[in-house]
Amino acid sequence: MEIHQIILGLFLILISARFFAELFAHIGIPPVLGEVFAGIVIGPSLLNLVQPNEIIKILAEIGIILLLFEVGMETDLDKLRREGIKSVLLALAGVVLPFVLGFAVGYYIFSLPLLVSLFIGGTLTATSIGITVRVLKDLKAEKSFLAQIVIGAAVLDDIIGVILLVILADFAFSGRVDIFHAVKATALVLVFLVAAPLLASLLARLIYIYDAKYRRLPGFIPTVVISLILLFAYIAHIFGAPEIVGAFAAGVALSRSFFVPFAAFLKREEKERFFRDLEPQMKPLIYLFTPIFFVSVGLAMNLREIDYSSPLFWGLTAILFLVAFFGKAAGAYLIRDLSHIERLIVGIAMVPRGEVGLIFAELGRNAKIFANDIYSALVFVVILTTLLPPFLLKVLYKRYVQNSEGG
Amino acid sequence: MEIHQIILGLFLILISARFFAELFAHIGIPPVLGEVFAGIVIGPSLLNLVQPNEIIKILAEIGIILLLFEVGMETDLDKLRREGIKSVLLALAGVVLPFVLGFAVGYYIFSLPLLVSLFIGGTLTATSIGITVRVLKDLKAEKSFLAQIVIGAAVLDDIIGVILLVILADFAFSGRVDIFHAVKATALVLVFLVAAPLLASLLARLIYIYDAKYRRLPGFIPTVVISLILLFAYIAHIFGAPEIVGAFAAGVALSRSFFVPFAAFLKREEKERFFRDLEPQMKPLIYLFTPIFFVSVGLAMNLREIDYSSPLFWGLTAILFLVAFFGKAAGAYLIRDLSHIERLIVGIAMVPRGEVGLIFAELGRNAKIFANDIYSALVFVVILTTLLPPFLLKVLYKRYVQNSEGG
Numbered sequence: 168m169e170i171h172q173i174i175l176g177l178f179l180i181l182i183s184a185r186f187f188a189e190l191f192a193h194i195g196i197p198p199v200l201g202e203v204f205a206g207i208v209i210g211p212s213l214l215n216l217v218q219p220n221e222i223i224k225i226l227a228e229i230g231i232i233l234l235l236f237e238v239g240m241e242t243d244l245d246k247l248r249r250e251g252i253k254s255v256l257l258a259l260a261g262v263v264l265p266f267v268l269g270f271a272v273g274y275y276i277f278s279l280p281l282l283v284s285l286f287i288g289g290t291l292t293a294t295s296i297g298i299t300v301r302v303l304k305d306l307k308a309e310k311s312f313l314a315q316i317v318i319g320a321a322v323l324d325d326i327i328g329v330i331l332l333v334i335l336a337d338f339a340f341s342g343r344v345d346i347f348h349a350v351k352a353t354a355l356v357l358v359f360l361v362a363a364p365l366l367a368s369l370l371a372r373l374i375y376i377y378d379a380k381y382r383r384l385p386g387f388i389p390t391v392v393i394s395l396i397l398l399f400a401y402i403a404h405i406f407g408a409p410e411i412v413g414a415f416a417a418g419v420a421l422s423r424s425f426f427v428p429f430a431a432f433l434k435r436e437e438k439e440r441f442f443r444d445l446e447p448q449m450k451p452l453i454y455l456f457t458p459i460f461f462v463s464v465g466l467a468m469n470l471r472e473i474d475y476s477s478p479l480f481w482g483l484t485a486i487l488f489l490v491a492f493f494g495k496a497a498g499a500y501l502i503r504d505l506s507h508i509e510r511l512i513v514g515i516a517m518v519p520r521g522e523v524g525l526i527f528a529e530l531g532r533n534a535k536i537f538a539n540d541i542y543s544a545l546v547f548v549v550i551l552t553t554l555l556p557p558f559l560l561k562v563l564y565k566r567y568v569q570n571s572e573g574g
Numbered sequence: 575m576e577i578h579q580i581i582l583g584l585f586l587i588l589i590s591a592r593f594f595a596e597l598f599a600h601i602g603i604p605p606v607l608g609e610v611f612a613g614i615v616i617g618p619s620l621l622n623l624v625q626p627n628e629i630i631k632i633l634a635e636i637g638i639i640l641l642l643f644e645v646g647m648e649t650d651l652d653k654l655r656r657e658g659i660k661s662v663l664l665a666l667a668g669v670v671l672p673f674v675l676g677f678a679v680g681y682y683i684f685s686l687p688l689l690v691s692l693f694i695g696g697t698l699t700a701t702s703i704g705i706t707v708r709v710l711k712d713l714k715a716e717k718s719f720l721a722q723i724v725i726g727a728a729v730l731d732d733i734i735g736v737i738l739l740v741i742l743a744d745f746a747f748s749g750r751v752d753i754f755h756a757v758k759a760t761a762l763v764l765v766f767l768v769a770a771p772l773l774a775s776l777l778a779r780l781i782y783i784y785d786a787k788y789r790r791l792p793g794f795i796p797t798v799v800i801s802l803i804l805l806f807a808y809i810a811h812i813f814g815a816p817e818i819v820g821a822f823a824a825g826v827a828l829s830r831s832f833f834v835p836f837a838a839f840l841k842r843e844e845k846e847r848f849f850r851d852l853e854p855q856m857k858p859l860i861y862l863f864t865p866i867f868f869v870s871v872g873l874a875m876n877l878r879e880i881d882y883s884s885p886l887f888w889g890l891t892a893i894l895f896l897v898a899f900f901g902k903a904a905g906a907y908l909i910r911d912l913s914h915i916e917r918l919i920v921g922i923a924m925v926p927r928g929e930v931g932l933i934f935a936e937l938g939r940n941a942k943i944f945a946n947d948i949y950s951a952l953v954f955v956v957i958l959t960t961l962l963p964p965f966l967l968k969v970l971y972k973r974y975v976q977n978s979e980g981g
Contacts, residue, residue: 189790382596386862390861393862394585401581451793458797
């Protein structure tokens with residue numbers, strides 16, 4: 168990979184993302200889909216000008232972490248705790264239902280082998296928090312209590328997804344479930360879950376104090392925040408069992424669980440001041456890096472590899488899409504105290520699978536678990552779950568706001 | 575180069591740059607030297623944790639272009655034109671004197687071969703605009719008319735340096751000066767010099783109009799500006815005779831000559847509005863990327879490779895430093911209408927050689943033109959020219975401001 172090709176690739180990503188996002192915004196389509204579409208246009212699906220590579224992956228990862236960091240800054244930990252049980256229910260149902268149903272479809276209806284069916288279930292499991300958050304932000308709904316429920320659930324969901332990935336990857340490569348490895352991975356993730364908020368609290372406080380009292384030069388906060396993101400990505404790699412293919416995904420999920428509660432432990436008035444200073448400094452970075460993530464989702468969706476003439480492809484796609492959609496959305500009906508339209512919004516917000524599903528599908532294909540038509544069906548299902556909810560959410564959320572104002 | 579090593583490298587660069595810049599600011603040393611020092615500490619000279627690589631080079635390049643872009647936004651084209659003849663004189667004297675004197679020292683005093691002596695002259699030629707601009711900015715002097723003279727001269731100086739590099743590189747590899755190649759390179763650079771401001775004007779105007787009238791989504795400007803920087807780096811590569819080693823340096827200089835006058839062609843009131851919107855959005859990116867450039871200068875300075883026991887090393891260093899310092903600063907004495915202290919400031923501001931000198935020295939070593947002691951002496955001279963002027967400028971500029979206020 169030559170340096171000038173990387174430069175050209177980045178240019179095409181940034182400019183096409185901006186072009187299609189603006190275009191889609193003008194014609195009333197959620198702009199985030201413009202960015203995913205940009206990836207489909209310049210990527211292997213259509214023009215094949217840019218292929219996914221390691222550099223794009225790092226920058227995309229910085230983008231999604233920055234987006235979640237921003238959401239985390241706006242997240243009220245009290246509110247998150249108050250809605251916590253709702254998030255846990257939503258996350259658990261959203262993992263169990265698609266996994267079990269996806270497995271059952273493969274194993275019982277299509278008579279596929281055990282491992283293939285397990286991987287189908289795995290691919291349908293994890294919500295892609297990025298798409299959901301961006302749509303909520305574009306609707307200016309990211310601070311609503313519905314959004315809090317969804318964000319909490321999606322972060323948990325990610326973490327359960329990583330543990331599942333570790334277990335299934337073991338099973339795929341060694342033919343059995345390595346209990347020691349599975350326990351180790353789970354323990355590691357749990358240690359992170361406890362340690363991350365403490366570390367986040369400590370660092371946010373140190374940064375806050377230094378910035379307020381001792382800092383001499385401008386531009387302190389963006390640099391330190393980006394540095395921490397890089398450091399955490401590195402630590403996650405070191406801890407994250409680099410021998411498994413899912414290390415990257417593990418790093419992703421762990422970094423996310425670190426940055427979402429980043430400033431949650433400051434005192435209220437400190438937090439407000441910190442955020443007021445932080446926001447205008449972080450926004451340009453968020454605007455720059457976030458689209459790289461969504462374009463990279465589009466780059467990873469290779470529509471050319473799909474065999475559109477295979478009946479298995481169409482059959483699997485149709486049934487798995489129903490499973491992926493309703494299996495995920497159904498979790499919202501376990502939550503009490505929500506109106507019908509609120510359940511619809513929460514349920515549909517959890518549907519996008521995006522990059523997490525694609526990582527799983529890719530893993531399955533590389534391990535020769537998925538034949539081409541099964542892989543294609545899964546990619547197509549992931550694409551549909553990513554593209555459909557933004558439209559539905561836009562319509563539902565508008566109606567919801569009108570109802571609330573009318574009532 | 576693995577992805578996690580790149581991530582760790584970037585983390586170390588950002589955090590060490592910030593640490594030493596803050597530390598130096600607290601003890602009264604120009605902060606930019608803290609960033610260069612960070613590169614010396616984490617790089618091959620000391621801890622050897624980070625080595626220069628292609629990714630760092632791209633990011634560093636984005637950093638320096640962003641810094642110049644900011645300066646360009648603040649540059650008044652009328653003022654630049656009014657001081658233009660001063661800049662041209664300064665640039666020409668600053669190229670001719672160090673080149674001729676450096677050559678003479680090598681050829682006549684140390685009896686070195688013709689090619690070696692020519693490369694010594696070449697290494698001492700080009701001013702590193704980055705250090706100068708950062709010091710002026712840290713002193714809040716970047717809008718003064720003295721700064722305008724220096725910036726104009728340093729940009730010109732860069733361009734002449736590139737042409738010299740093309741000619742000398744040809745001579746080094748083929749043993750003769752390829753007239754066709756030299757003319758082609760010169761013509762190309764001249765085409766750029768004419769076309770760049772026109773293109774810059776057109777693009778700045780389009781961006782301004784779209785942003786003011788049609789834009790639907792936030793974050794337009796930073797993304798477009800970064801995109802343009804990437805595009806221009808790519809175009810410069812395509813045009814820039816990639817067969818020569820200096821292509822990278824060529825791209826650098828050409829991109830710079832494009833972005834410095836970027837907004838100069840907007841109407842005054844448009845420009846003010848544009849800049850008012852632009853500044854807060856670009857600052858965080860500038861703060862993030864610029865230190866990467868200065869750290870990379872430090873990374874490129876390998877103090878371990880210097881043979882401190884060689885008499886030739888010390889002799890060459892002493893004489894070449896005098897040539898590099900006074901040869902460059904002397905140009906200021908050709909300019910009329912300046913007081914003594916103004917001449918000192920302008921002259922010394924031109925002294926830093928930084929990355930341009932290091933590229934030349936590296937080229938000479940890779941082509942086996944420089945023996946180790948000569949290479950070491952040149953690297954040491956470049957380091958001295960980079961480290962000394964910030965201190966001198968700080969003292970001189972303070973006295974100058976006091977005098978002006980007192981008078």
